[in-house]
Amino acid sequence: MVAAGSRSTSEHSLGRRVRAVAHSMWRMRWMYLLMTPTLIYLLVFKYIPLWNAQIAFKDFKPLLGVTGSPWVGFEHFQTFVNSFYFSQLLTNTIFFSLAKLLLGLPVAIICALALHETVLRRYRTFVQTVIYLPHFLSWVIMFGVLLSILSPGDGLLNQIIERLGGQPIAFMTSPKYFRWVVVFSDIWKETGWSTILYLAALLAINPELYEAAAVDGANAIQRIWHISLPGIVPVIVLVTLLRMGHILEAGFNQIFVLYSVPVYSVGDILDTWVYRQGLLQFKFSLATAVGFFKGVIGLILILVANRVAKRVAQQGLF
Amino acid sequence: MKKWTTLLLVLLIALTSILSACGTSNEPADTTAAEPTAMTEPTAAPEAAAAPEATEVPEPAAAAEPVDISMWALASVTEAGPPADDWIAYDRIRDELGINLHYTIIPPQGDGETKLNAAAAANDLPDLFMIVSTTNDRDNLRTYHDLGLIAPVDDMFAMMPERTKTHYNNPVLIDLDSFDGQAYGLPNPPGITNREGLVIRQDWLDNLGLEAPTTPAELLEVAKAFTFNDPDGNGQDDTYGIGAFIEGSGVGRRFNPIFGAYGVVDLWNFVDAADGNFGLNVRDPQYYEAMKTMIEFTDAGVIDPDWPTLTKDEFRARWKQGRTGIMWEDFAALTNKSNYTPFDDNFPDASWTPLPALTGPGGEHVYGLNEANFSTYAVSQKAADEGKKEAIARLLEWMATDGYYLIGFGEEGVNFNLDEDGYITLDGIDPDLAFNSPAMQPPTQLRGTAFYNTLAEISARYPNYETNNGREMTPIKTYLEFFQSQQWIEGFAKKLIPPPENAADFYRYYDEGILQFALGQKELTPESWAEYLAGLDSLGAVQFEEGARQTLTDAGLLP
Numbered sequence: 025m026v027a028a029g030s031r032s033t034s035e036h037s038l039g040r041r042v043r044a045v046a047h048s049m050w051r052m053r054w055m056y057l058l059m060t061p062t063l064i065y066l067l068v069f070k071y072i073p074l075w076n077a078q079i080a081f082k083d084f085k086p087l088l089g090v091t092g093s094p095w096v097g098f099e100h101f102q103t104f105v106n107s108f109y110f111s112q113l114l115t116n117t118i119f120f121s122l123a124k125l126l127l128g129l130p131v132a133i134i135c136a137l138a139l140h141e142t143v144l145r146r147y148r149t150f151v152q153t154v155i156y157l158p159h160f161l162s163w164v165i166m167f168g169v170l171l172s173i174l175s176p177g178d179g180l181l182n183q184i185i186e187r188l189g190g191q192p193i194a195f196m197t198s199p200k201y202f203r204w205v206v207v208f209s210d211i212w213k214e215t216g217w218s219t220i221l222y223l224a225a226l227l228a229i230n231p232e233l234y235e236a237a238a239v240d241g242a243n244a245i246q247r248i249w250h251i252s253l254p255g256i257v258p259v260i261v262l263v264t265l266l267r268m269g270h271i272l273e274a275g276f277n278q279i280f281v282l283y284s285v286p287v288y289s290v291g292d293i294l295d296t297w298v299y300r301q302g303l304l305q306f307k308f309s310l311a312t313a314v315g316f317f318k319g320v321i322g323l324i325l326i327l328v329a330n331r332v333a334k335r336v337a338q339q340g341l342f
Numbered sequence: 343m344k345k346w347t348t349l350l351l352v353l354l355i356a357l358t359s360i361l362s363a364c365g366t367s368n369e370p371a372d373t374t375a376a377e378p379t380a381m382t383e384p385t386a387a388p389e390a391a392a393a394p395e396a397t398e399v400p401e402p403a404a405a406a407e408p409v410d411i412s413m414w415a416l417a418s419v420t421e422a423g424p425p426a427d428d429w430i431a432y433d434r435i436r437d438e439l440g441i442n443l444h445y446t447i448i449p450p451q452g453d454g455e456t457k458l459n460a461a462a463a464a465n466d467l468p469d470l471f472m473i474v475s476t477t478n479d480r481d482n483l484r485t486y487h488d489l490g491l492i493a494p495v496d497d498m499f500a501m502m503p504e505r506t507k508t509h510y511n512n513p514v515l516i517d518l519d520s521f522d523g524q525a526y527g528l529p530n531p532p533g534i535t536n537r538e539g540l541v542i543r544q545d546w547l548d549n550l551g552l553e554a555p556t557t558p559a560e561l562l563e564v565a566k567a568f569t570f571n572d573p574d575g576n577g578q579d580d581t582y583g584i585g586a587f588i589e590g591s592g593v594g595r596r597f598n599p600i601f602g603a604y605g606v607v608d609l610w611n612f613v614d615a616a617d618g619n620f621g622l623n624v625r626d627p628q629y630y631e632a633m634k635t636m637i638e639f640t641d642a643g644v645i646d647p648d649w650p651t652l653t654k655d656e657f658r659a660r661w662k663q664g665r666t667g668i669m670w671e672d673f674a675a676l677t678n679k680s681n682y683t684p685f686d687d688n689f690p691d692a693s694w695t696p697l698p699a700l701t702g703p704g705g706e707h708v709y710g711l712n713e714a715n716f717s718t719y720a721v722s723q724k725a726a727d728e729g730k731k732e733a734i735a736r737l738l739e740w741m742a743t744d745g746y747y748l749i750g751f752g753e754e755g756v757n758f759n760l761d762e763d764g765y766i767t768l769d770g771i772d773p774d775l776a777f778n779s780p781a782m783q784p785p786t787q788l789r790g791t792a793f794y795n796t797l798a799e800i801s802a803r804y805p806n807y808e809t810n811n812g813r814e815m816t817p818i819k820t821y822l823e824f825f826q827s828q829q830w831i832e833g834f835a836k837k838l839i840p841p842p843e844n845a846a847d848f849y850r851y852y853d854e855g856i857l858q859f860a861l862g863q864k865e866l867t868p869e870s871w872a873e874y875l876a877g878l879d880s881l882g883a884v885q886f887e888e889g890a891r892q893t894l895t896d897a898g899l900l901p
């Protein structure tokens with residue numbers, strides 16, 4: 025009797041919750057409708073293809089298809105982990121990701137803060153436009169620009185070095201410099217674009233806070249430190265967390281265009297290796313296994329980083 | 343209610359757009375322009391007597407629906423786009439052959455290989471396609487064969503008797519496209535072989551009062567003078583001795599003059615193969631000596647320092663701008679009128695002199711490796727299963743017979759004329775519409791499939807002409823014949839060698855190590871060289887060599 029009563033109460037409670045959810049959904053129906061195309065996009069392009077990820081554990085044969093190909097367990101993962109350049113590829117990949125994040129993030133934030141503090145509106149618009157224009161250039165074009173600046177023959181930078189009495193430096197083909205060419209060219213190209221996000225967050229801060237601080241005698245630095253920065257912390261945390269999920273994606277397009285054989289030791293990353301070993305050698309299962317590996321590492325990192333962010337900064341993604 | 347209807351309509355449109363993006367298209371799509379290859383020059387025609395006879399092409403069933411044939415092939419001119427949708431050949435192929443041809447240009451090198459591999463992985467290869475590979479066409483053909491994605495083509499030869507006579511008449515090439523005794527590829531006749539060579543700016547030599555070099559040491563001295571002694575006399579330090587870019591394994595064949603002087607061009611040692619010393623060239627002590635010489639050039643600063651990062655286009659732009667005075671170049675890329683004109687406009691009094699192979703300390707003077715320079719078409723198993731082999735054969739036969747001139751040169755009377763002896767001529771043709779004009783490149787993109795590279799045809803494709811200062815340029819006589827008269831090592835067998843299991847890692851290690859030594863990033867000592875070779879061995883070099891030896895011995899190519 026007690027059990028029956030309990031079940032009845034639980035069913036009642038469940039029914040009430042379902043009704044509440046349904047009611048809430050109905051109330052927000054326009055929002056859900058608005059989300060539908062995006063959800064369909066994610067379903068079609070991100071979730072349904074996951075079914076094919078099983079070829080990471082198979083010896084994929086096109087004629088047998090994804091389901092018909094024979095299982096080989098973790099063979100491709102072992103091939104990848106035991107490959108000659110595994111540790112070098114991983115090191116290069118993580119280096120590029122972290123360097124771009126750790127150096128690129130502060131630059132973008134500083135740009136956003138500087139633009140936000142600028143009182144000359146036209147000047148701000150002009151600077152904003154100029155710094156995010158490189159984002160729209162492809163890496164192929166950027167390569168040409170970089171070559172004209174860094175070429176040891178007649179590059180602008182090397183001409184300056186020579187005028188100052190130095191020897192020309194082969195920035196693009198020297199393992200000593202190549203990594204920094206990659207990192208700084210990425211910052212140059214993407215800072216302006218990243219700035220938009222932080223600028224939007226800054227513009228969302230209640231202006232009354234700045235007015236109150238001004239009344240209290242706060243100077244510009246104090247306003248930035250006590251109002252602007254805390255105001256954009258959630259966005260900084262969000263961006264950092266999302267970037268952690270892509271830690272093993274160091275920018276295939278950029279590296280593929282910029283690297284050359286002499287700098288493979290410091291420039292070859294997981295994605296470029298997958299291109300050469302997986303796509304060109306027709307080892308799609310191996311390529312998928314590496315993709316799977318990257319996804320799992322990214323997921324673990326994003327979960328860990330989210331927990332850390334919640335504990336340290338009281339901010340999280342979910 | 344109206345609101346709901348509108349919203350549903352919007353959603354439906356969004357959903358349709360997303361799903362349509364997932365679908366496939368039959369449109370001939372990819373027109374990606376990429377690096378021009380050595381074969382990007384406009385071509386001309388064979389003498390009429392040599393032109394293939396028209397055959398009786400089997401009439402398509404009158405009432406039958408046209409057969410759809412998808413065809414992927416490299417462009418003849420990669421900078422130009424595909425034929426327009428209203429290309430006359432599409433109509434004629436449909437009307438005369440009962441075939442709806444869907445021709446798609448695939449990009450060269452890695453991009454093309456990726457595109458083909460992606461289609462293969464989806465079991466969606468086109469009906470007829472050209473093999474594209476960054477390393478060895480036969481490796482890719484083998485992969486598709488092993489996966490059961492391509493069909494044997496032996497039975498197709500009888501379906502195209504004239505084309506087989508003119509195009510598929512070389513049993514060695516058929517063997518190179520065969521597995522287990524069956525042909526899986528249709529090899530186009532080889533293009534011009536041994537067509538590259540060493541050339542030097544004669545006007546720079548004259549300005550500085552220098553003689554043409556005959557040894558690597560003399561080459562270095564001339565290169566130094568070209569770099570530091572203002573050979574063009576413009577008062578500026580804006581020249582380099584040698585221009586190059588990476589093409590091929592290691593430092594690439596642009597440095598054949600140096601490595602050839604030690605008899606160690608390319609990856610494999612075909613020079614000493616007959617003596618039982620076949621293996622990787624880096625095993626040969628002479629390779630170490632050649633590398634020491636290469637480093638002397640690097641240290642002297644006489645090579646354009648951007649060479650490891652340059653593309654073929656960029657390399658060519660630089661010699662046309664008068665930046666370099668010594669190079670290894672394709673004869674047509676250098677001397678064909680459309681390629682030479684920009685250089686001629688910049689430097690009307692300049693000229694390039696072809697040089698013989700340099701002689702090394704041991705008396706070696708190898709010019710280069712004669713590789714199997716031919717392209718291969720394959721037929722997908724899917725097309726064979728759909729019964730399209732006969733239609734494909736009909737199409738290829740037509741391109742070699744009735745459609746030969748249309749595919750190769752355009753329309754008679756509009757794009758070319760035939761003189762009274764049956765030779766192709768441009769007399770009476772509007773230069774803007776001539777078969778070798780820029781406007782006619784898209785409609786002749788498939789000409790490589792029609793041409794069969796006889797001497798008569800080649801001669802007509804590279805005519806003599808007058809330069810800006812009235813000098814007669816003779817591409818075939820002065821350059822091609824000279825290059826071909828040098829010592830080339832037979833390297834056809836290279837195609838047969840299967841790749842190492844860990845090809846990407848192996849080739850990376852090989853190339854990277856060579857480049858590091860050549861650029862001075864790693865000091866070359868007997869110890870560091872031994873260490874490099876040990877690294878190669880740890881990546882399976884010994885097994886790679888044993889496999890290569892076994893393959894070539896089995897094929898009767900090694901003693």
